[in-house]
Every structure is written in structure tokens, then in C-alpha cells.
Amino acid sequence: MGKDRVSQEYGSLLFTDAVMQERLPKPTYKELRQVIDDGKPLDLDIANEVAHAMKEWALEKGATHFAHWFQPLTGITSEKHDSFLTPINDGTILMSFSGKELVQGEPDASSFPSGGLRATFEARGYTAWDPTSPAFIKDEVLCIPTAFVSYTGEALDKKTPLLRSQVALETQAKRVLALFGRKPKRVFTTIGPEQEYFLVREEDYERRPDLIYCGRTLFGCEPVKGQELEEHYFGAIRPTVNDFMKEVDDELWKLGVPVKTKHNEVAPSQHELAPIFEQGSLAIDDNLLTMEKLKLMATRHGLACLEHEKPFEYVNGSGKHNNWSICADGKNLLEPGAVPSENLQFLVFLAALVAAVDEHADLLRASVASAGNDHRLGANEAPPAIISVFLGDQLHTIVEALINKEEPEVHEAERMDLGVPALPDLLRDSTDRNRTSPFAFTGNKFEFRMCGSQQNLSDPNVVLNTAVAEQCDRFATKLEGKTGDEFTNLALRWVRHTLRDHQRVLFEGNGYSEEWEVEAERRGLPNLKTTPDALPCMVKPENVAFYERYHVLDAAEIHARYVSKAEQYAKLLNIEANTMVYMARHLYLPALSEYSGDLASTVATKAEIGIEAPVEKGLVRVLTDGIAAVHDSADELERLNAATQLLDDPQEQCDAYRDTVLPAMDVLRTAVDGMEKVCGADYWPVPSYNEMLFWV
Template sequence: MSTFRFRAIEKATSREVVKVEELGRKSLIFGDHVFNDKSMRQFLTPEAYQAVKNAQLGIKIDRKLAEYIALGMKEWALSKGVSHYTHWFQPLTGTTAEKHDAFFETQFDGDPVEKFNGSQLVQQEPDASSFPNGGIRNTFEARGYTAWDPTSPAFIFGTTLCIPTVFISYTGEALDNKTPLLKALNAIDAAATEVVKYFDKNVKKVTATLGWEQEYFLVDSALAASRPDILSTGRTLLGHTAAKGQQLDDHYFGSIPTRVLNYMRDLENHCILLGIPVKTRHNEVAPNQFELAPIFEETNLAVDHNSLLMDVMKKVAERHHFKVLFHEKPFKGVNGSGKHNNWSLATDTGVNLLSPSKTPKSNMQFLTFFINTIKAVHDNEELLRSSIASAGNEHRLGANEAPPAIISVFIGQQLTKVLEELKGVTDGKLSPEEKTDLKLNVVGKIPDVLLDNTDRNRTSPFAFTGNKWEFRAVGSTANCAGPMTVLNTIMAKQLRDFKNEVDELIEKKGMKKDEAIFNVLREYIKMTENILFEGDGYSKEWEMEAERRGLSNHKHTPDALKAKVSKKSMAIFEEMEVMNKIEMEARYEIELEEYVKRIQIEGRVLGDIAKNHVIPTAIRYQNLVIDNVKGLKEIFSDNEFEAVANEQLQIIKKISHHIANINMKVVEMTNERKAANLIEDVEMQAQAYCHKVKPYFDEIRYHSDKLEIIVDNELWTLTKYRELLFTN
């Protein structure tokens, strides 16, 4: 990077720091750009305010009151300098979508006015023709509806009022990620509330909470612009590993580079204004890899905040001359990026259901939800695996500290011993001695066990980490709504089944409530042993052991996605009223199509770079070596020439070898891609791209990376790993 350009960046980022510092304490500006409770009390009538609060509890808003809400929301937005509004939604593209409309209108007499009414707030009709729909509607049928989600507050982004909404088809099927999530959250609320009443009858609502951890890479924007693969695919398709990578472990939790810290501070400022409660920032393991994490929130709001954050990160990065890479595996040979989803359940009385306390009663409540979670994962491990399947995550799973494709549960040795002790208690009704022993020697000691249970397994995809479950296998580009919809749905189904089993023991066998609960939990412990694993998830031994246990190991996305449309999965989603068969089949088709398109794009980009960058550059350098050999031929005698020019001749041969292989493999890959494109069945097409097209990527890369270390550095047109990973 030139000295002039570096100083320009330094000055720009310094100005941003001043802006951040001028705003003072974060607590004073938190949510300033959000139509939150404070703003609603100021700009809404008492009746309109109460209508919004009631809507957050599921009570429909009267159309007349919607007019007053829209009026107050508009006045608040105008007071902040806003000129436009949009229904902000999350279609099945994996990103967010918005269509801006101005408040400005002209009346019948031509006079200008700012206008925004109840119908514009509650419902819009964006063109749905170009969004993924998986066959739910025909391409010529453009109608789709966005409807206001009052449980997630409106916010201001730039000069636009953004109103979080669901997105549905004309016939009512969900065309977005939010709608199924909201239904799953309703299901877990209903099921968990019924179960928790065994322990506390005052509980009226259970909320699923989420704390995501967003990992990402920062690359200098000028360097990123020099790489066609990064611009088109978000990752490097070629590139020899740098001599220094992450092997010294010196980047992890290290001092944050000044330029990166300036970016982080600017980003955090925007997050605070938008009500995103960011808490943690640090260097991750790989060079130029970082992490941001917030305080836990209600799951729907947390999902919205993560989707918004990814948009904000990109825009703020532009001002700091960075490009954010969210791809799960942007660089070969170093850590990929995940988005760990930390999940728990909380009651309206302020209790975390996955956090024990000092009383046996509370600890039985903890064990109930703890063991039921294990049972839900055990019974639906393939479905859970499908929820994090993607082309990007396919590269990440099982490599450099990412969990493997095998879904297992880690609870630590201490809690494993607790379950073993519970499993060994006598069947049927408990004697007074057994009850005392259970409460004092097993259940009563759980808080102390968790206090000392500091061991962690970074190779586990689903781990208990003290007072929450951490779904570590989620990819960094993922919308959290996908895995959270699945997790909350299977947990709701499991809790419903659990309550039915407990009630049956109470009613038909005359057991006391505590004994019935314990007997069911004990059976669950026996049934779920196969899903528990404490060892190295990367080992070949675990792969063989997992197969023996009957656990799936779907390394390829097309195989993993099949669980979405299994009879078992469909039955669960329909029973819990989260999605119907049409919606599930549509999502399956959409995700297969996305997989195909991403591999297709990568194949095209790889072929282009190989043909138009790598091979011409190699030939250019080879010609220089040939000229050198010709000169040596003129200077030295025939007897001397072979010894003097041997190395150059070997270089010429090696270059020819790698060029020939690249050219051959690109042609073969292109032919396979063309053949795959002719396949009409999307399942077969995805399999063809996975097993016939994608394998060429590594072969082409191998020969290209070999040329990178042979060819003169001054001639090589692609920015190398040492610059991409160590310039910040």
C-alpha cells in the first residue's frame, strides 16, 4: 500500500473517532434511532401506546388506532430528519430487503405534505416476482404482502424509517425467514409455559433468548478489489498459504490494530443508536479475523438485530476503507467464521430455565429443560444439521476449530456424572430415603458442579456452557432465524411430549408429580446417551464411533438438506403449526437452488481467473526464463550449458506442467458444469455440482498455488495471502 494512501486512510479513520467520542456515554444514546418504549410514550396517545403493547402480546391492533400509531411514528421520524419509510423484511435470499417511499406527497390542490397512514404502516404490497419462492407462486404472479411486526420496533437507518415486517404470498404462505420464526417462538412459549407450571404456577410466558457471536474478516478494500474471487464469491478461490498464518496463536485476543479499533468504535456507535446492545469485541484466531457479540435478547429481536448489524458493518467498513468478509471460509489454511447461537429460555418472572439455583426444586426445573433439550437434539439431529447447511458452511465444518458435520451434544464430565447418577436411581416410586439422597447428593449439588464446570470442547457443534446452550455449527453468513426456527420447534414438540408423558404417569399410575417428572427424565437419559460426546470431534475414531451410534454425518449440503422434507420433519412442523408442507418443500428447493448457483458462480469465476490471470502470468514469466536460457546458451559451451541452465530448464518444465493441468482441469470442469446445467431435477443438479463440478476446484487451485510460488512476485497479478491477511 502506498504511503500517501495509508495516510489518507489514517486521517479518515481519525475523523470518525472524533465523531464517536463526541457522543459520550453509550447509555445516554442507546436506542436513540429506535421507536422504542420511551419514544412511543412521547409521540403516541395512551390508547395507541397500549395498542402496540397489546400487539406485542398477540392482540390485534384496531385499524383506527393504527392511524394514530402511524401518525406518531411519522412525527417521531420527521423530528429525526427522516424523509422516507420502508417495510424492512427478510426474504429467502439470506439478506434483507427494502423499498423506500417518501413521506412527501402532493394534495389534490398541489400543496405538498408529509403523509403516512395506518394502512401504509400495517401492510404493503411489494413486487414479489423476483424473490425466491420455491414454487409457491408463478413468476408472473408478482403479488406478495409485507405486514408489520410490532414485536420488533421500527428504527431509523440513514434517512429512512425502517418498519420490520413479515413477507407472505397472496395465498398466505411464508416467503421469508421471520414468519416461521415467530410461529416457532409462539410454540415454544406455549409448550414451555405448560411445563414450567409444574414448578411455578405464576409463570404466564416463556421467552426464547438468543445471543449470537458474529465472526468476520476485515480486508483492505483496495486489496479486496484486486481479487475477482473475493468480489464475486466472498472468498479466495486461489492463493498459496502465507508463511506465517495463525500457527503462533499470537492474534487471538491480541491487541486490536488501531485502524480496526477505529472501525469497531464507529460500528459500535451505530449499533448503540440502533438499539443493538453490543458488548464484546476481540481478535479471533485467524489473522485479520474478529468477533462482535451482544447482550442476550428475545430471539426475534436478536435475529433482526443480527441481520441489521451485517448491513451496518458493510456500510461502516466502506468509510474505513475495509471490506467485510462474512464467508464461512474466505481463506484456506486458517480459521473459518461462525455465528455461534447461544440459546436459552426465560420466564416472565425473571428466571433462566437453564440456570440452576441452590434449591432442589429449582434444580429439578433446570434438569427438566436441560434433559429435554438433549432429547430434542437426539431425536432431530439430522434436521438440526440441515438448518445450518450451506455452500459456505460446507467448507468450514470440520476444519480449524469449527465443529464437524456430525451433530453431537457436549455437557462436560461433571454433568455427565450427574446424569449417570440420576439414571441409576430405582424405577417407579421413590422411597423417602431415595428422595432425600436424590435431592441432597445429586440435584442439590448441581450449582456447585456448574461453578467448576469450566471445561469446553470447541469441536462440539451443540454444547452446554453454564446457563445456556451454544449451537456452534451455525455459519457466519447465516440468518439466525433458520437454526432458531428449527431449535425452538423441536424443543416445543419435545416439551409437549414430555408433559403428556408426565401427566399420563400422574393420572394412570397415580404417581406424585415429582416422581413422574423424574421417571420420565430418567428414561430420556437412557434414550439419549448416543448423542453425548466429550472427545475430539475431528478424529477419525469419532467418525467411526458416530456411525456405530447411528448418528448422521452429512458432509455435503445436498445430503444434509434432505432432512428438511423428511416425513418426520414435516410432521413436526405441521403439528407445531410453524410451517406447512408447501412451505417446507419450497424452502428445500430454494436452498438447493442457492447451493447450485453459488457453486456455479464459483466455477465460472475460478475458470476466468485461471484462464485470464494465472496462465497468462505464468507464460509471461516462463518467456523471461526462456530468454534467460537462450542467453546462457550463447555464453556457455555445450558442455557447460546443461549444468549452468539446469534449474531454469526445470522451472520451464514445471510451469508447462502446471499450465497444462490447469487448462485441462478448467475445460473438464466447464464441461461438467454445462452438463449439470441441463439437469432439470434440482436434487440431481445439486448432486452433480457437489460431486462432479466442485472437486475440480481443489485440483485447479493446487496447480495455481504451485505457480504462485514459482512465478516472479512482481508479475503475479493476484494479491497474495500475506497482504490480504496482514494489512490492517
């Protein structure tokens, strides 16, 4: 019964290829497939037929409105709902939806981040249908995935540069494959985003202004128990959480999101949801849908879903692993084969990736930079801020042999006898996993593990796609016209030299160790520890030229993204600083004053009957000193934040937040958390970490 239900409901709210075949005339369907598969321009007559079929299907599913669903520079999604309703003169209505409405929308662009590309009075912006991502129905609205650009054509969103980078990569990869005698119809990336998140009780969430306004706790002393017993990872799932997960699965399956794996993560109350791989931009669309559904579904179960990178101190934060590969007509180009050392095509793409990551490590780091991710990266829970590549034993041995012009050893897959006749022998993988590596090969893909849990994955994939396209371009340009043994020899030489020139980025050890930080500096690898450190690389002349060369972003669009990310960093920290001051003055200080006052009354009462009460007296003194420290720290934070807000230059403001405001926030937190340790639980105004992380 379960299988039949899932089979029937999977993709039922998605305008799939099967639905298009069923509802469109054959010539129209064929034309649309050429638009999707080959990039053929879309004819308006075809758009009208598609729009009619889409509308009829949506009405049958209960939809009443349509919306262009797009991804502004905020990092989340946006939508404006318009009904299908069209009044006519006799007082009745028609339900209509035209090809023009499908293909192009016009949302107000002035209120979205633009990094200076648009002034407030320059409001016009356009959304353009992305036919490579299927339309879907959400809350009785037909949602049409779109790109979002300004009146003058600059990209105001995350999707447009992603699609451009995919075109660049496909173009250059096809040139490489042509040299190997292959002419694939399509070359595309695949992505499998692993989404981590926390669940807390909604009643606790509603009593924490920091969670409501900032997505993370700005205060909270260390819980009596953290994750040290390691019993939560892959542990039995709480019934309430399991019910929530089941509903999330059902809702996402209806939307055609292929979520497959779910489990408890390392930290208490932390969980993970992972899908099957999909074509790159579609996987990112589906991840954004997943993030939205996780938040909405949680409230139906009395829960709040926290997608911030670091909702709680003292336990692991949340990431989003970007599992990346590249395929030609569905065949994975990063599949090593039985003997990787003899698979020249694989070695070429492997070398291209290593070089891409090394040459553009700064842009990769900037692509995942955010105020939230700064709290996570570099701790013993996430990769360091230094980007390196892990290949695993087998590939590392092959690469070293190539660099040294030696014959690599070939090892057959090893079987492990577990010593119990009833248990099967296990086949050992060719490589172990290195959880400390930011960019690790995991069998037939690379896992970029620095991405933050709440970010849109378009940013790192734009960098990765364009960087690999650049390396493919170099290989093809160097070897085009070469055939036979000459091509083979020159290709192998290119692989050897490329790996040799970028050997510094290869690291198989512990990325958490202090020794690696010293070694990375010796190798000349960038170590951009914070967002203000990382962002300036976005506008380096060589990086601007890199994007412009492959028509992914122009100079104005790049500068806009730099300004937008800098502004977002500063705005988030301004909100956090204001929230801390508010909580200190309106919650913590009154609670501490009440508790210390009650204790002082107790001391006075005991004194009247001749009891000294030295413990209570000492505690009153501690509370009095603590109240002064909280008061003074809040005043100082408010002062520094106000001064930082006056700075006009985006980079100068970011630097000031890093250097002055964040340390002041730490001082205030230390003062408040110290008081939480001595204040009576009945007086404390917000739920503690003990309550929030270990609810039942």
C-alpha cells in the same frame, strides 16, 4: 463524557418503548402493548395513531422515506423505500404515513426465491408489520421490521416461521410451567449471536474477482505464516481496525443493538463481535443489522469485511455461535440453581432439550447447511458434522446418576488459590468448555456452534424452538392432572427415561477425533457431511408432519425451502466454477505465459554468450507444464459445470456439484496454487495470502 454520549445516543434511532410512551396517548400505548405482549389483534385506528407518531418521530430524526424491512429466502434483508411525500393540488406537499402503510406493504414477490411457491407471473406478495421488533431509522429511512408472505399466505421469508415457532414453544412451555404451579405472562427464547468476520484492505479485495463475486478466495497457496503462533487471538487490535470497530459500536448502539464484546479471533485478520442476549427474533433482526453495518462501515476505513464461512484456506473459517436459552417472565429456565439435581423444573427442560436435539439432529444439520459452511464444518476449527450434546462434568454426573437411579454427588463450587497473596481466589465454574461440541451447555444456556457466519439464524432457531415445543407437549400431555408427590415422581421418571432414551447424543470428549466418528456411527448418530447429504431430510414425511403439527410450516412451505436451499447451493457453486475459469484464463494464464516467456528470453540471451542457465531452463519447463495443467483443468471444469447446469432435478444437480464439479475445482486450484509458488511476485496478478492476511 464518553458515558454521557453513549447514554444519550443509545437507541436514539430506535422507536423504543420509551418513545412510544412519550408520543402515544395512554390508551393507545396500552392497546399496542397488548398487541406486542399478548398477541391481541391490531385495530386499524390504533395503527393509524402509531403510524402518525412514528412518522413525526422519524421526520424529527431526518428521515424522508419509510420501508418495510423483511428477510426473504436469500438469507439477507430487503427493503423498498417510499417517501412520506404526498403532493396536493396547490403545488405544496404533505408528509403522510397511514396505519395501512405501517401494517401492510406489497413488494413484488416474483424476483425473490420461492422454491416454486410462486411463478414469475404471480408477482403479488405482502409484508406485514412485526410489532415485536421496534422500527428504526437507517440512512434517513424509517425501517419497519415485517414478515413476508405470498398472495395466498405462504411464508416467503425467514421471519414468519421463526415467529410461529416461538408461539409454539411458548404455548407448550406454559403448559409445562403450569404443572409446576407457575403461570407466566410471557415465555420466550433469548439468543446471543457471536459474529465472526475477516477484514482485508479494500485495495486487495478489489483485485480479487473471487472475493468480489464469491466472498471467498478460490485460489491461493499457503502463506509462509498462518495462525500457528497463536498470537492473534485476543491480541492488540490494529489502530485501523480499532477505529472501524469504534464506529461500528457507535452506529449499532444508536440502533439499540447491545453489542458488548469485540476482539481479535484466532486467524490473522479475523475478528469477533458479540452482543448481550435479547429476545429471540429481535436478536436475529439485530444480527442482520450488525452484518450489514460491518460491511458498510468497513469501506469508510479502506477495508472490506468478509463474512463468508471460509474466505481463506489454511486458517480458521468464521462461524456464528447461537447462544440459546428460554425464559419465563425474564427468569432463565436453564439456570441450574445451587443444586441442579434437586431442581426438577430445570431437569425437565434439560431433558427436553437433549431429546429435541437427538430426535431432530438431521434438521438441525440441514438448517446450517450451505456451500460456504461445508468448507468449515468438520475441520479442526469448527464442530464436526455429527451433532452431539456436551453437558460438562457437573451435569453429566447428575444425568448419569439419574439414568442409573443413583444419588448424584453434590459438589460445592471450588475456589482456586493461585499462590500469590495479591491475587484473588478464583471460583471455578461448574463446567469447562468443549470447543469441539456442536451443542454445548455453558452454564445457563446452550451454544449451537455449527451456524455459519453469513447465515440468517432463523433457520436453526425454527428447528430448535419447534423441537423443544414437541418435547414440552409430550411432558405436559403425559402429566397433566397429576399433582403433589405423584407429579414429582412421574416427572422425575419422565426425565430419567428421556435422558436414558437419548443418552447416545451425549458426548463429553473430543469431537474432532477419528475415534468419535467411529463411535458416533456405532451409536446411530447421523453424519451428514455435505449440504447435498443434509437437505433431503427436510422433506422426509415425519419431518413434514413435525412442522405441520405445531403450525410452523406446511408441506408446501417446507418443500419450497428445500428447493430454495438446493437451488442456492447449485447457483453458488456455478458462480464459483465460472469465476475460477475466468480467473484462470484471463489472469493466471497470461501472467504465467509472460513470466515463462521472459525466462525463456533470458535463457536464449545467456545461450548467445555461452552460459547454460540450467536453473532457468528447468523453471521454464515447470512453468510450461503448469500452464498446460491450468489450461486443461479450466477446460474440464467448464465442461463439467455446463453439464451439471443442464440437470433439472434440484437434488440431482446438488449431488453432481458435490461429486464432479467440486473435485474439478480442487484440481484447478491445485494447478494454479502450484504455479503461484514458482511465479515471480511482480508477475502474479492478484494479492497473495501473505499480503492479504498480514497487512499493517
